[in-house]
Amino acid sequence: MSDRTSQNAPGTGGEQQPLLRIRDLEVGFQTTDGIVPAVRGVDLTLMPGQTLAIVGESGSGKSTTAHAIINLLPGPGRITGGSIEFDGKELTKYSEREMEDIRGKLIGFVPQDPMSNLNPVWSIGFQVEETIRANGIATGRKDVRAHAIQVLREAGLQDADKRLKQFPHQFSGGMRQRVLIGIGLSSRPKLLIADEPTSALDVTVQRRILDHLETLTRDIGTAVLFITHDLGLAAERAEQLVVMYKGKIVEAGPSKEILQNPIHPYTQRLVAAAPSLASRRIQSATHESASHALSDLDYAPTQVTEGLDLIAAAEERLEHTSRTKRPDAIVVKDLTKVYKIRGQGKGASGELIASDKVNFTVEKGTTTALVGESGSGKSTVAKMILRLEDPTSGSILIDGQDVAPLKGKGLLDLRRRMQPVFQDPYGSLDPLRNIGNTIGEPLHTHNVGDRASRKARVLELLDQVALPQTLITRYPNELSGGQRQRVAIARALALKPDIVVLDEAVSALDVLVQAQILKLLADLQAELELTYLFITHDLAVVRVIADNVCVMQKGRIVEAASTDQVFDNPQEQYTKELLNAIPGAGIALGV
Amino acid sequence: MAGYIFRRILQAIPVLLGTTFLIYFMVFAMPGDPLLALFGDKTPNPALLERLRQEYHLDQPFIVQYFLYLGGIFRGDFGTSFSGEPVSAILARTFPVTIRLAIMALFIEFVGGVIIGLVSGLRKGKLFDASALVISLIFISLPIFVIAFVAQFIFGIQLGWARTTVSTGAPIQDLILPAFVLASITFAQIVRLTRSSVIETQSLDFVRTAYSKGLSRRRIIPVHILRNSLIPVVTYAATDFGVLLVGATVTEGIFNVPGVGRTLYQAIIRGEGPTVVSFVTVMVLIYLVVNLVVDLLYGLLDPRIRYVK
Structure with a gap:
């Protein structure tokens, strides 16, 4: 741990009592082989009204620490040592019954995933009202209802009175997160724990919601414990930073100081990789x-x-x-896709234009990024290029050949030259097939070589993606997220394709792993002359991987230029918004 | 909503026509002459036979017989059984008994199964859970007639708590024991389904969020855990109503309940077309109505379905 931990909050007056003081906190998970420690001796202090961020990759113990404070550890989790002092009270000694009075009332909680944190069978109003009633903020039907509307309005739902009767599935992700923030702040708690509150949202929505959260907590005077994996985001939103790694705090102190002068090697790598x-x-x-x-x-x-x-x-x-112009690998002309949708009303139906006259060209051996928020149509374009969806109109030329009329063998040959890598490394590998079979499957499908040569190729591919050859007999559930994504890349490369379509291929990974995969992709491109079509919502990643960028909004390409032009001199308002939404963009770094 | 129900009722019409046709055809295709079988070993009077044949339209080709029967139904005439009693009278006598029995069984299995399943799920791995699992496994493995005879012997003969056979009016107190026996077939399934559903729901994110809002466990269990867990259970229990009607045939036989099961069995043996078809038609009708009610109930339990349609 660095020396800075002791001078945790230098600016605040010495007289003030800390709101939250955690000392030597130990949390373990009970398993059949004994207790597995998840948090090992965490110390942190949070003053009233302050914002502190805990940063770390998944499995670092940051969420476990947060859950331990309000005693909501999942199943076998137990606090095995240390103390959590909140407002002068020792929370670890509290009974379940006593914790109920703390939760919601004094400590609010905003969970990570807005999609799964509201009960789908109860209306939004019901779920806000029960919180208000449970914490005794208001009694009586009308009072509770009025309060619920006020809470939702504050959280940024303007038509709250009309939407009270609606159900979670009728709300967008951003709206649901606003509801959850409203619930978390409904009783004006002294402390708000925000556990990755915006990780599941688009960058621009993320920015709006965090701005709003900041204003609200400042007005109420609520202290915030902010849990995130994004160092940039943490530094931007919190005065104090705590970096966790494998259950321990490796560095703590004022955010800017840590970012500009990271002392611990892990923090340095985190700063470099973000x-x-x-x-x-x-x-x-x-x-x-x-x-x-x-x-x-x-x-x-x-x-x-x-x-x-x-x-x-x-x-x-x-x-x-900067080299000379190369031949075009992908040419997309006026690509349009219209989906028929069933309307909400009686017999009403409409059309959704997912892709509206999209034009772009990808030169051989280069990377073009399609960037946009969810619903912008970028994945639809990728699916049409892969011929997983048929376009309504327009054409796609791969190496000068129109792919629309291809069938049977021709289509198979096309697929051989063009391979996808998808977002979710957990979902895109068959859990019942071992790694060797998974990587070798395309070879089998396309009848390439015999048994021995296929095996040799699989081993070669494992080398190429920097995975040990011993993994060949292992199964996906034994691998980490980063390793799985390497396997998915190896599978895509098995047939020696010319084009790889990467659909949010690094979005689900931790920053350090993300950096490794991006590096791997860059190396492979240089080595194998690959052409990448890189689909992402994260502009930050684009900078390091792409040569050209197409920004999509509502099915249309609003800006297309080289990466440098887009970053240095964005033309469109929408592109500027996206760029501004990159967390930590405004922080000057000393590195 | 009304439009949805109306559409569902329209959908029921072809289903009903199809099933009546199939059943009628199967009864028609059964080997042997039903009228000759009626006379047993005696040689019937040819003139009488001829008259009966005409009366029951047995001299007509199959398709004519079917349409004559169908036409009768629209006039409220379900035909006449070989004993001379109108089929509608038999229906009116037997169906209320069986439906009463099935509803009692459904109630017992649902309430009992959900309560035991809920407690089991909340105390996963504890003694109560383990015993509930073992006992439910025993019930799943035993055929219904074994359970029926054992229950009859213990509660009816040894302890004398209930009558071993049901008296003519089939009063509710007489039906309690058969209802428990009937419920036992699917009771164990409900326990297990509720248990696994509760365990799954308990670990969902919104339950943790409910705790973080400051709600008490006493409120979270019924409001956030039980209600969400019930969705698959309700679907199962309701489609199960059909199983109960079928299972009633065995149970009614053992406890001598004057319900549908016994009467239908005898009608099949005698090849009485109109009786069999009418019984089956009413059963299909009940099944369709139950299914419609389940679908509406499902929408009530899960708003995501209510708004999609």
Whole structure:
């Protein structure tokens, strides 16, 4: 742990009592093999009205720490040591009954995923009203209802009175998160725990909601404990930062200080790898010597300042794009897709234009990113290029050949040259097939080689994606998220395709793993002359991987230019909004 | 909503026509002459036979017989049984008894099964849960007639708590024991379904959020856990109503209940077309109505379905 921990809150007056003081907190999960520790000796102090962020990758114990405070650890989780002092009261000694009075009333909680955190069978109004009633904020039907409307209005739902009777599935993700924020703040708690409150949302929605949350908590005077995996976001939203790794705090202190001068090697790597920050740094072009590929998944404390590889990757890219014009690998002309939708009203039906006269070209051996929020039509375009959906009109040329009339063998040949990698590394691998079979399946489908040569190819592919050959007999559930995504990439490369369509291929991964995969993709492109179509909602990632960017909004391409042009000189208002929404964009870095 | 119900009723018409036709055809295709069988070993008077044949339209081709029968139904005439009693009278006598029995059984299995399943699910891995699982496994493995005879012996003969056979009017107190026996077939399934559903719901995010809102466990269990867990259970229990009607045939036989099961069985043996078809038609009708009610109930329990249609 760094020295800075002790001077946790230097600015606040010495007299003031901390709102939350955690000392030596230990949390373990009971398993058949004994207790597995998840949080190991965490200390942190939060003053009233302050905002503190806990940053770390999944499995670092950040959410477990948050859940331990309000005693909502999942199933076998237990606090095994240490103390949690809230407002002078020792929470670890509280009974379940006593905790009920703390939860909701004094400590509000905003959960991570707005889709799964509202009960689908009760109306929004019901779920807000029961909170108000349980915490004794108001009694009597009319009072409770009036209060519920007020709470939702504050959270940014203007037509709250009309929407009270609606159900969660009639709300968008952003709206649901507003409802959850409203619920969390409904009793004016002294502390709000926000557990990755916007990770499931688009960047622009994220920004609006966090701005709103900030205003609300400042007005009420609520202290916020903010849990996030995004260092940029944390630094932007909190005065104090706590970095967790494998259940321990590795660094703590004022946000800007940590970002500009990270002391612990893990923090340094986190700062270097965060795409939201890296993309800025590339711009300032003040980078030190580029380093080699990240070799292992864990950080090794001896390797200091490694991980500037993203910048290196971006640099290589610059050189490589400055070469002469190449032939076009993908040409998309006036691509349109119209879905018929059934309306809400009686017999009403309408049309949804998912893709509206989309035009773009991808040169061979380059990367083009399709960027946009969810619902912008970027995935629809990808599906049509892969021939998983048929376009309503327009054409797609792959290496100059129109793909629309292809059938049977012709289509099979096309698919051989063009392979997809999807977002969810947990969902896109068959849990009942081992890794060798998974990677070798395309070879089998396309009847390439015999048994022995297929196996040799699988081993070669494992090498290419930097996975140990011993994984060949393992199953997906034994692998980490990053390893699974490598397997998915290896499978896509099995047939030696020319084009790889990456649909949000790194969006579900932790930052460090994300950086490794991006580096891998860049290396593979240089080595195999691959053409990438990169679909993402995250502009920060685009900076390090793409040569050209097409920004999509409501089915249309609103801006298309080279990556540098888009970042340095965005033309469209919408692109500017997207760029501004990159968390931590405004923070100057000392690295 | 009204439009939806109307559409569902329209859909029921072809189903009813199809089933009556199939059943009528199957009864017609059964080997042997039903009238000759009626006379047993005696040689019937040819003139009488001829008169009966005409009366029951047995001299007509199949399709004519079917349409004559169908036409009768629209006039409220379900035909006449071989004993000379109008089929509608038999229906009116037997169906209320069986429906009463089935509803009692449904009530017992649903209330009992949900309560035990809920407690089991909330105390997963504890003694109560383990015993409930073992006992439900025993019920699943035993055929209904074994359970019926054992129950009859213990409660009817040894303890004398209930009558071993049901008296003519089939009063409710007489039906309690047969209802429990009938419920036992699917009771165990309801326990297990509720249990696994409760365990699943309990670990969902919105339950944790409910706790974080400051709600008490006493409120969360019925409002957020039980209601969500009931959705699959209700669907199962309601489609189960059909199983109960069928299961009633065995139970009614053992407890001598004057219900549908016994009467239908005898009618099938005698090849009485109109009686069999009328019984089955009413059963199909009940089944369709129950299904419609389930679908409406489902929408009531789960708003996501209510608004899609």
